[in-house]
Amino acid sequence: MDSIDKILNLMSNRGVSAYQLSKETGIANNLVSQWRQHKQNPSIKSIKKVAKYFNVQWESLMPDDEETDENFSFNEALEKFQKTCNDNKYKEICFSNVELEYLNSLKRLNNGGIKKVLAYIDDLSGNPEYRADKK
Numbered sequence: 001m002d003s004i005d006k007i008l009n010l011m012s013n014r015g016v017s018a019y020q021l022s023k024e025t026g027i028a029n030n031l032v033s034q035w036r037q038h039k040q041n042p043s044i045k046s047i048k049k050v051a052k053y054f055n056v057q058w059e060s061l062m063p064d065d066e067e068t069d070e071n072f073s074f075n076e077a078l079e080k081f082q083k084t085c086n087d088n089k090y091k092e093i094c095f096s097n098v099e100l101e102y103l104n105s106l107k108r109l110n111n112g113g114i115k116k117v118l119a120y121i122d123d124l125s126g127n128p129e130y131r132a133d134k135k
Contacts, residue, residue, distance in 0.1 A: 001064050002041070002063045003041060003042050003047060003061050003062060003063050004035045004038055004041065006061045007035065007047075007061060008035075010054050010061075016054075018032040018036060021053065024053050025050060025052075027050070
């Protein structure tokens with residue numbers, strides 16, 4: 001279920017009109033109208049305001065994972081990228097197979113996990129012992 005449907009369900013279940021939601025959250029009424037018509041998706045900032053108003057976790061209003069579709073498109077894009085990398089004229093922007101495996105592994109982590117990995121990489125890259133360009 002997408003964010004809009006989750007918000008609309010909350011509004012319906014709690015008897016909250018678009019006008020009320022707009023007035024209480026400070027979100028423009030025309031924006032809420034666009035959500036109702038599925039013309040625009042709410043921003044994270046708006047989702048957080050709505051969640052606070054309804055006293056729910058903002059993450060619960062995020063779209064449900066469509067993992068199979070997402071993985072398919074990611075894997076498809078990765079495959080195309082690898083084919084492009086096989087063409088030597090793009091060598092400077094390409095990754096080795098090992099590096100691509102690392103990137104692929106990041107998909108399994110949430111944002112907190114990815115931030116920790118990036119912080120660890122940043123720490124290691126600052127240490128001359130682990131740098132690829134060490135002399």
